[in-house]
Amino acid sequence: MPWDARDTMSLRTEFVLFASQDGANIRSLCRRFGISPATGYKWLQRWAVEGEPGLQDRPRTPHHSPNRSSDDVTALLRMAHERHERWGARKIKRWLEDQGHRMPAFSTVHNLMARHGLLPGTAPGIPATGRFEHDAPNRLWQMDFKGHFPFGGGRCHPLTLLDDHSRFSLCLTHCTDERRETVQQQLVSVFERYGLPDRMTMDNGSPWGVP
Known part of the structure; x- marks a missing residue:
């Protein structure tokens, strides 16, 4: 009652x-x-x-x-x-x-x-820094390889592509390597489906660390 x-x-x-x-x-x-x-x-x-x-x-x-x-x-x-x-x-x-x-x-x-100390590993009173988030889709995409592991007699290199604003997964696919040509082939398919972003971010490793 x-x-x-x-x-x-x-x-x-x-x-x-x-x-x-x-x-x-x-x-x-x-x-x-x-x-x-x-x-x-x-x-x-x-x-x-x-x-x-x-x-x-x-x-x-x-x-x-x-x-x-x-x-x-x-x-x-x-x-x-x-x-x-x-x-x-x-x-x-x-x-x-x-x-x-x-x-x-x-x-x-x-x-x-x-x-209020409700996040795992935090205590009340600690100010939150928050996460910067773009205000619209296609402003920024985040791209990364998530490691690699044995698969089907070779190796699988999972490639991920995420829209920063919506957190929508634009691409999650397995690649046989991390070469620039392989990434370009996957990006062409994503661009044709979702258009072009204003910017993209990734680390400085191969393949995108090479001009």
Whole structure:
């Protein structure tokens, strides 16, 4: 059942006091108080930042508002992180969207998770550098060979080509070598299908390190 409207502030205060104790089982407390984990983490977040005033209701914003409250998003991220502690920002974002939640851009999700210590191997309070991302497809493509391994009596050299903005895989194919001619042949096929990018980036190794 939802919060009792007769004493909402007392219930919220009681919840955050219990949930703030060391070793508290947040999901169990949410069931006990009849609220969702996302709601529980939202009140914990507001309590930690604002104290008791943060537990008061706020004016509702339109569902489509681009300025969705960051503490609401953080509450969802905390809930997802509790279920999937080893997941990074991209998988968490996709999982929450699959659950029907509207999420901000990947860079915002990544920064919020880093700020609150929700990324694997991070701690709260460490500022996130984020990842530079071009603002439209075909602005920058990233190309790389992902090692090589024995295959069919020869060797397989996986060639990858990724659009920086959308993270769409433009090409993932096996090559028998890493020669310039082999790469050019694959690029011609990609260019014919997706057009030309403004720029491409790759390391300085063979074959693209040669003029």
